[in-house]
Amino acid sequence: MDYEQLTPMMRQYFEIKNQYKDYILMYRLGDFYEMFFDDAKIAARELELTLTGRNAGLEEKAPLCGVPYHSAQGYISKLVNKGYKVAICEQREDPRTAKGLVKREVVKLITPGTLTDPEMLTDSSYSYILCVFFHQDQAAVVYADISTFEIRGTTFRGPKAPEEALQEILKLSPREVLLLRESVPQRLLKVLEQESLMLTPLEKTSFSFKTNQQRILDTFGVKSLAGLGIPEDAGLVEALGALIEYIKETQKVVKAHFGTLKINLEDEYLILDQNTLTNLELFKTMRTHEKKGSLLWVLDHTKTAMGQRTLKNWMLRPLKNRVLIEERLDRISLLIQEAMIRDDLIASLKSIYDIDRLVSKLIYSNMLPRDLIALKHSLEELPRIKQNLKLFPSDSFNSLEEDLDPLLAVTALIEKAIEPEPPALMKEGGYIKSAYHETLGYLRNLIKDSKSIILSIEAKEKAATGIKNLKIKYNRVFGYYIEVTKSNLEMVPENYIRKQTLAGAERYITEDLKAVENDILSAHEKILSLENRLYTELIEELRGHTDEFLEASRIVAQIDVLISLALAAKHHGYCRPEITNEGKIEIAGGRHPVIEKNLQRENFIPNDTLLNNASHQLSIITGPNMAGKSTYLRQVALICLMAQMGSYVPAAHAVTPILDRIFTRVGASDDLSQGQSTFMVEMSELANILRYANARSLILLDEIGRGTSTYDGLAIAWAVVEFLTQKANHNPMTLFATHYHELTELEGVIEGVKNYHITVEERAEDILFLRKIAPGYATHSYGIQVARLAGIPKEVVQNARGILNELEKTDIAKLPKVEVPDYQVTFFRDYHDEIIEKLSRVDLNETTPLEALNILSDLLAMTKKESP
Template identity: 45%
Template sequence: MALTPMMRQYMEIKESYRDCILFFRLGDFYEMFFDDAIVASKAMEVTLTGKSCGEAERAPMCGVPYHAADTYIARLVDKGFKVAICEQTEDPAQAKGIVKREVIQVITPGTVISQTMLNEKENNYLASVYLTENSAGVAYCDISTGEISATEIEGTDFWERLLNELVKIRPREIIGNDVLDAPKTAEEIKAATDAYISVLNEGYFNRDTGRQRILSQFHIGSLTGLGLSDSQNAFYALGALLSYLFETQKQGLSHLSNLNLYDTGKHMSLDKATIKNLELTETLFEKHVQGSLLGVLDKTHTAMGSRKMKQWIREPLNTLEEISARLDAVEALCDDVLTRNNLKEGLKKIYDLERLAGRVACGNANGRDLNALKTSVFVLPEIKSELSDLNSRLLNSLNEEIHPLTEIQELIEKAIVDDPPFTIKEGGLIREGYSQELDDMKHSIRDGQAWIAGLEGTERERTGIKTLKVGFNKVFGYYIEVTKANMELVPENYIRKQTLVNCERYITPELKEVESVVLNAETKINQLEYELFSELRKTVESYIGLIQQTSAAVAALDVLTSFAEVSGKLSYVKPQVYEGDEIRIDKGRHPVIESMIKDGIFVSNDTYLDRDRESMLLITGPNMAGKSTYMRQTALIVLMAQAGCFVPADYAKIGVVDRIYTRIGASDNLAQGQSTFFVEMSELAYILNTATPRSLVILDEIGRGTSTYDGLSIAWAVVEYLCKDKKQVRTLFATHYHELTALEGHIKGLRNLNVDVKEQNGNIVFLHKIVEGSASRSYGIHVAKLAGVPDRLLEAAEEKLRELEDTSASIDLDRYISASYGDMGDSAGSAGSSEVLCEGGGESHSAGRPGAERDGAAGSEKADAAGSPSGEMQLSFFQFAPNPVVERLKALDLMNITPSMAFSVLEELKAAAEKS
C-alpha cells in the first residue's frame, strides 16, 4: 500500500530535517510520526498513539496542542533535541488538495527566543568555535537580546584559555568545525560547559560564504570595518555562527547589528577552577545563586540588569581608567540616597528591553510586548532627569546613551488597546481612532452584532424557552441551543444543525444571513488589524538600534545602583585601585559568609601583599579554623574592586590584578582516568605556566594527594618557583606542611601567618583571627572530636600520636636550610635551592617582615653544632648514628640532591638500620 498524500508530504519534509524532531501542524495540533513520535512521547511524557498512513500498520503518532507547544518544545530542547516547526503556509479553506506546509524555524538549545522558554536572568548563548592545532576563534550571540561577540585565542596555552572563555560565556549550545569532533576535545568542552555540542560540515566554514554572510549582516563593504581582517579564526567562527542562525531561524536577524570584537586581555582572566571555587555566580555543590557572590550583590530591578551583573562579576576589568569610572559612579550613587531611591523606583517599571527588541526584530512581538515597551519607555525621561544631577563621568555617559524614545511611546499609545489579546490575527488589537478605514468597517457591522447580541432575549420571550442560548464556534458559526426537555417548544422555522447529548442546536434563515455579513466583515477587520499591527511593528523595528543602546545603558545603571545599594547597607568602602603591586586590606571580611551570619559578628582580618617584601603569605593552622575563608575573601575583595564595586573592609588598596588563580580542593575525575593528585598537579601546572607578575594566586594544601615526602618537596619547590623564578607572584598559600614555615627569612618575600586557636580543657576554640608566625600543631585529633568521631577511636589516635612523636627521628631542618640557602644574613646564600628543588636557578635574598618571628615552626629552635639546646646528642638531617651504611652517606652529593631524594634516602637508610 502507498502512503497517503499527507504522509508523503510529511516524509518529504522530514528527509530534510533528519536530525530534528518534526512538529507537523495539523489543524490545532502539532503531530509527530514514526521514530519522532516514539522518542518525543517519552521525552515530553505524552501518550503514544497511532494513525493510518496508507500502509498495513498504523504509524506511531503523538501530538500536542499548538497553543501549548512552547511547554513541550522546552522539554525537548532541555534534553538536547532540535525541534523543526512545520506550519501550514496557506489557508486550508482556499487550498486545492493537500495544504502547503514548510519548516519556518528550527529551535535548538542555543536559538530559543520564546519568552516562556527563557530564564529572564540568564543569557541564552549560542557559541561557534573554530579550532586549529594551536589557536581558536570564538563567536557567540544571544538572539533573544541581540548581543553578538567574537574573539581570537592564540598562544601555547590557547586550549586552557579557550576552555576558560567558554566557561565564562556559559553557552547552552556550541557548534564547531570537525576538529571539535576529537573525543578528548569534545569531552573536555562538554565537561567544562555542559553545553549541547554539534559538529558542522565544512560548508559552514567556507571563506566566501562566511564573508558574504558577515558583510550582509553588518551592512559593511569590508571586513576591515569590523576588525576581522587580521583575525582569521574569529572570522571563520563568526561566519559559521551566522550561517547556522540563517539556517535555523529562516529570517533576517536585524538586531544582531553591533559586533563586539574583543581581546580576552581586556578583562581579568578567571579560569574555570577559579569561577567555581570562588562561587561567583552559584554555589559549589547545590548550584544555587543564594550563597554565591552574585546572591549578595544582585539587587537589580531589571532582567537585563541581572544578566549584566553576572557578566561584570565573571569579567572584572583590567583597565584602571574603566575601574575608576565605575567606582566613582558607585560613590556618586552612594552619596545621593534620594536620587538613588528615585532611580530604583524608575528601574522597577522597566521591562526586559533587550528581549522585547529581540522579539520585535524576529517578528514575534505581540500587542502585549509593544505595550510593555511603551511602559518601559515612559519612565526614561524621568531617569535621565535624575542622572543629570549626579557628578560622575560614567553616569553622564550613560545618560547620553539613554534615548527618551518618545515617538515610540506615543505611537504605541495611539495604536494598541490597553489590554490586547495574546494573538495578533484574531482582532481586538487596534485602538479606535488609529485607522479611519478600520473604524468604518467596525461601524458597518455594529447593527448585525447588536441584532445577534439581542437574539437570545428575543427568542426566549417569543418561544417561552427560558434556558435558550445563542452561541458560536468556529466550525458551525452562530447557533441557537435548546435543551432536550424543551424540544416541544421549538418553533417550526428552527433548522436542526447539530445534536448533542443533552441538547439540540439550531439555526434560522435570518441568523445565517446576519452571520454571513458579520463574519465576512470580521474576517476583513481581523486581517486589516493584523496588517496595521505588522506595519506598527515594522516601524518600531526601525528603532531597534536606539532601543538596544538604551537597554545596555539602563542595564549598566541598574548594576551600578545595585552595587551602591549593597555597599551602603553592608558598610562597604571604596577601594583605592592603582597600577602598583600592593594589595592592602584592613579588616577585610568575606562578603558571602558575612551576609549569612544570623547571630554573631564576622571576624575581620588584614591582608598585605606586594611583589618586593611580602609576595607570599604562608598560612598554617588546623582545618576549620578559617584559612580557606581568609584566602577566598582576599580574592573576592580584589575581584569586587576591579568589577567596580565597593568592598567589605575598613580600607583597601588594590594593585591591579590581571588574573586570579585558585587551587582549592580536588576530586577524582574517574571518567577521564584522572586521580585527585593528577587533577591537582594539572591545575598547578596551568597556574605555574601562565601566572604573570601581576597575578594573584590562591593555593590550598598543595601536595596532599601523594606521599608526605613527595608532597612536601613539591610544595617547597612551588614556594621557591612563585617567589623567585616567577618574579614574586602575589600568593596566598595554605598548608599543613609546617616544615615550610622554616623558610621564612631564607626566601625573599615569604611571610608566615597562622590562624589563632585557643585550647581549653582538651578542646579547641577557633578564633578565626590571622596572626603572625606559624601554627605550633595541627589539632587534627581535636577536629576529629568536633566532627563526632567516637571517643574510643580518639583515645587510640592520641596514643599512636604520642608513640610516633617519641620514636620518630628528629630532623634538623634549620641545618639543612642553612646548607641550602646559607646563613640568615647572607643575601646571596650558598647553593640556592632553586637549583636543588626546581629547574631554573636564581638568587635567593634574605628578607621577611621586619620584627616577624617564627612561632613554633618545626625545627624552629636552633640546634648548635654540638647538638640540641639541652646538650643531648640530636640526630640532624644529614648526620646519623654509626651504622653499616655510612659509606652510602659519604657518597651523597649534598649540593645536588633534592628534598624528595633526601627523604627517599632517609627512608632507605632507616629500613637498613632496622634490619642491622
C-alpha cells in the same frame, strides 16, 4: 516504506521531514502540531503524551501524537532541554480558501543555542551559542546570545591555543557548540563530549574564509573586516561566519541581527578560568550548586532581567582599565549618597520588562500584542529615568543621561495602536484600537450596531422615495432586501433591482444595500485581516528602532547594576577601594562577603593583608583545619575581584592593583569522568598556574601536594615556592596555605616569603579558633582537637591522644627543624639512617591508631636489633 502508497498529506510531510532529519518535525494541522512515526514515538515518551495512529495510506496506521498550537511552547521547551532539535512547520495559507493540499513550510528551527522565546529562557542568564574553529596553532571562539543580541569573539595563538580555547568554552557553559569536528583536537573533543555540551558538527563548506568574509560584511554593514577589529589570520572569520549562517538558517531570516561585536577581550578584562569561577563560588556554591551562598547572592539587588545578566557579566569580566573602574566607583558613591534619586530610579526599574528579549521577539517574528504592551510600559519609564539622572550633583551620570533616548514617539505609537489589555491570542482579534484606523472602527461598528445601521438606511430610503411603509428585511436566501407594497410600486426608483414578487408586495435590492450587507456579514473576517495587516505594519515600523531599544536596555541595565552594588555596599558597610597601577595589595579589616552575610557582620573576624611583588610577595599561611585558611584566601581574591569590577569592597580600607589573572588551587575532587585522581587534577591545575602567572597575577594555593605521600608532597610544595619566588615571571603575588610546617623555614632565606598563621587559643583539651591572621607560623596542627570538634567518637579521640603522646616520646610526631644552608635553598637531604627513612614515610593524617601501634612496634624492634 512505499511512498507511492502514502496519502497526499503524508507525502508532503515526508518531503519536509527529509530536509530536517535531525529534527523533531512539529507539523501544523489546524489547531494542533502533530508528529508522526519515529518523531511521534520520541515525543510521546519524552513529553508523556498518548501515542495514537493516523491513516497514512499504508497497511498500518502511522504513529501519531500532537499538542495544541497555543500551548506548544512548553512542550518545545521540554524537548530542547532534553537535547532535541525541533522544526516548526506552519500552514502558509488558509485551509478554507486553499485549492487542494494546504501549503506548508518550516518557519523556524529551534535548538538549545537558538532559543528566543522568554518562556524557554532563564531571565538572569545568557543563553550562548558558540562556534569554535581550530587551524594549525590557532583557535577562534565566537559566541552569541541571539535573545539579547550580544556577540563576542576571541582568538588564541601558539601551542597553548587549544587548551585556552577549551577553558573559554567551559567558562561560558554554552547551550550549543558549533564545530568542524575534524579540526578539533581529539583530547578536547573528548572533554567537550564529557561535559554534556550539545555539539553540532557543521560541514567543511560552512568554514569557507571567502564566503564567511562576505557574510560578516553584509551582517554588520561594513566594508572591511578591519573596521570590526577582526584579524584575518586566526580563524575568527571562519568561526564568526559559520555562526551567522547557522543563526540565519535556524531563525529563517535574511539577515541576523546583533549588537556591537567585541573582539579579543583579554586586553580589556581580568581573566578568570573555570577553576577560579568554581573555587571562588562567584555564581553558585560548590556544595549545592545554587545561587544562595555565592558572591552573586550577596551582590544581586537588581530589579530587571537585563540588570541581572549584566551583573553576571561584570563579575565574569572585571575591568583592567583604571579609568572605567573609577567611573563605576564614582557612580556608586553618588547612588549611596543620593537616596531619594536612587529610590526613584528603583521604582522605575521595577516597572521595566526584559527589553532585550522583547526586541528579540520583535526581530524574529513572534511578538504578541501583550509583548508590545510590556515594551510600552518599559519605554514609559525612560523619561523619568532620564530626568533623575540629571539630578545628580556631579557629571558622573552625564554620558548615560545624554545617550538615553526617551523614545516618546515610539511609546505614543504603541499607545495609539494597541489595546491596553489585549487578548492572549491573536486568533480572534481585538488587539488593535478602533480609533487607530478608520476602516477598522467602521467594521467594528457594523457588527456592534448592524440593526441600527439597517434602520438608518430604511429611514433614508423612506425619505428619498416617499414610501412611508417601506421596510428593510433579511432572509438567508436574499440577505437584506427592501420590501414595497403593491400600492406604492409606482414610487419605486430606478436604482431598485427586483428580486422577488409576492402576492401583495415586491422585494428589491440596491447596490448600496448589498455593499452594507457584505460589510456586515463579512465584517469579522475583514476585521481579522485588517488587524493582522496593521499589526504587521506596526511591527515592521518598530523594527526600525531596534538599535534605540537595545541602547536604552544597555543603559537601564548599567543603572540597575550600579544601584545593586550601591545597595550591597550600603547594607554591608563596604568601603571604596583605592585602585593602583602598582603591584601591591593592602587590605585593612578585610572580610569574606558571603560568610559575613551568613554570620551577620558583627560576628565576622576581619583580617589584614599585605602582598606585593617584592618584600611581601608570597605569604605562607599555617594553622589547623577549620581555622579559616581557605576563607582568608578566598576573601582576598574576592576583594580584589570586586574592586576591579568597580564595586565597593568588604574592608575597612583597601588598596588593590589592576590584576590580569586570578588563579586558584583550592580544594580538589577526583575527576573520574576523565580518569584523573585528586592528585592528578591538582598537578594539572598547578601546571597551568605556573605556566601563565606573572607580576599582575594573584595566586591562591591551598594544601599543594596533599594528594600524594608526605615526602613527595612536601618536596613539590617546596619547589613551587622556589619557582614562584625565583623563576616565575616577575614574582606573582601569592597566598600559600599549607600543613607542611617545614615551608615556614623559607622566611628569611628567600626574599619576599613571609609567614602567617591562624591564631588559636588552647583551653585544656579544647581549642578556640580566633580566626585572626598573625605574623609567624603555627607550632601545632591540633589535628586531634579538630577531630573531636568534627564529631569523632570520644573513645577514638582519647585513644588517638594516647597514641600521640607515645609517638611524641619517640620524637615521631614532632615537627622536624629543617636546616637550610644559606648558599642553597633546596629541600632534599640524604637520610642514611634506616629508622629516619621509615619515619619519613609516615603520614599521621592517614595513619589509623592500629597502624600507628604497628609502626611503633616495628621501630622498637629495629632499635633492639641494632643495640649492642
